[in-house]
Amino acid sequence: MNIVFPLFRHHHSRMPALIAAVCLIALAAFAAVSLTAQVSGNRGIAPVASSSDIDVGGIEVNVTGESAEEARANGWREAQRLAWAKIDGPEIPDSRLDSLVAAIVVEEESIGPRRYVARLGVIFDRQRAGALLGAGGERARSAPMLTLPVLMTGGTQTMFEVRNPWQRAWAEYQFGSSTIDYVRPSGSGGESLLLTYGQSGRRSRAWWNNILDQFGAADVLVPIASLRWEWPGGPVEGHFTARHGPDNRYLADFTMKADSAAELPAMLRRAVARFNEIFAAALAEGTLQPDPTLTLDNIEISPEIRAILEQARDAELAAANAAANARDTNADAAPSTPTPTAEPAVTTASYGIQAATPAASDFDGTLSALRALPGVSRVTVRSTAIGGASVFDVTYAGELPALAALLRQRGWAVNEGQNALGISR
Structure with missing residues (x-):
């Protein structure tokens, strides 16, 4: 018993550690499965390729004929005329109009023995119809607009988290003839984590700049669809709101x-x-x-601020000239001294900076502070981690120790590494 008891005590003291290790392993496995579940699955709907043809939709016809086939042919011919008039086309005979039509798109149709009621779309070939349309054939397009369709139904707001009919409608619509350059994400992979309804309410220009850079867009459009069912499977009422820009500005609703x-x-x-x-x-x-604030290089400065900056610049130049004249006067009066060697040229290099960013405001403040440092010509975001540590690439005219000293002077706690710095407040 004297031998077994100590061994039992030793084994018992290790039990909490073993239990904790098993719990940590299970927690790590659960976290990995959860993260995989958030970015995997059948959730993305790829947008269709935009054609350059002129697409005119929503043409409603209600015509008759001797038979169902004749009524349908009359309806399609009537839709061609109405679509041509809708885009301000000149008067031409039906035979020539037929040669300009590339396709008829049936949106809705009801066919009777002698009646045809439908909503149709007509696609005109741009190469053949453009010359007749004049300026309407080649219209100026907008800047690339990141399009984030939001669906509100059942008390939830979804965008790309799950497949939904609103995203499908935007992905499958043909915008070739539109004056708006829509940038339509598919929502697959990590896009479902990055592009959420909460993003449409953010005001941080740094966040928006990072997202727009990833998709090659200049601004954002947010079409919102709020659906309400009167009963399951019954009539559906939709209230739609158009919003625009990082400030979520209202445009119209219907x-x-x-x-x-x-x-x-x-x-x-x-x-x-x-x-x-x-x-x-x-x-x-x-x-x-x-929005001009989305492009940091193109922010407009008010005339008052510009005048103050110019006065400060003139004062610095005058002070520098006065100091140079004083040095020249002292040099003429003083005995000759050996000519000092030329200072080495300052080299510009790129350094990695890892910064603690516990909140979005800390991320914005860090990015602004790094861009304001003397000698820094460029700051790019390598990775963003709100609640953790974000990584920036900084192009600086000088050595790494000088950059570290500059940050310490501004109240940062700095740890120097191999061609990189770690900073925090």
Whole structure:
């Protein structure tokens, strides 16, 4: 017993450590599975390739004929005429108009024995129709606009987290003839974590700049669809709101209704076409312009601030000239001394800086502080980790110790590493 008891005590003292190790392993496995589940799965809908043809949708026809086939042919011919008039085309005979049509898109149709009622889309070939349309054939387009469709239903707001009919409507719509250059994410992979409804409410220009740079866009459009079912599978009422820019500015809103869940996709397609008209009208009015604060190099400075900066620059130049004249006078009066050797040229290098960013405001403050350092010509974001440590690449005219000293003078705690720094407040 004297031998067994100490061994039992030793084994018992190690049990909490073993239990803790098993719990940590299980927690790590659960976290890995959870992260994989957030970015994997069938959640992205790739947008269709935009054609350069002229697409005119939403043409409603109600015609008759001797038979169902003749009524349908009359309806399609009537849709061609109405679509041509909608884009201000000149008067031409039907035979020539037929040669300009590349395709007829059936959005909705009801065929009777002698009647044809439908909503159609007509696609005109741009190469053949552009010459007749004049300026309408080649219209100025907007800057690239990152498009984030938001669906509100059942008390939730989703964007790319799961596949939904609103994202599908935007992904499958043909915007080739639109004056808006839509940048439509697919929502696959990590995009579902980056592009969420919460992002549309952010005001941080640093956050928006990082996202827009990833997608090659200049600004953002947020078409919002709020759907309400009267009962499951029954009529659906949709309230749609168009917003724009990093400040989520309101542009317009409208309401549509579908008689059943089966008609919901058609209603959403009509809503996308209506949004395109709203955004195109805003572009023509000059409202849909990229926010200048999203491009840090193009921020406009008020005349008052510009005058103050110019006065300060003139004062610094005058002080520098006075100091140079004083040095020249002292040099003439003093005995000759050996000519000092020329100072070595200052080299410019890129250094990595890892900064603690517990909140979004800390990220913005760090980015602004690094860009304001003397000698820093460029700061790019390598990785963003709110609640952790973000990494920046800084191009600095000088050595790493000089950059570290400069940061310490401004109140940063600095740790020097191999061609990199770690900083925190």
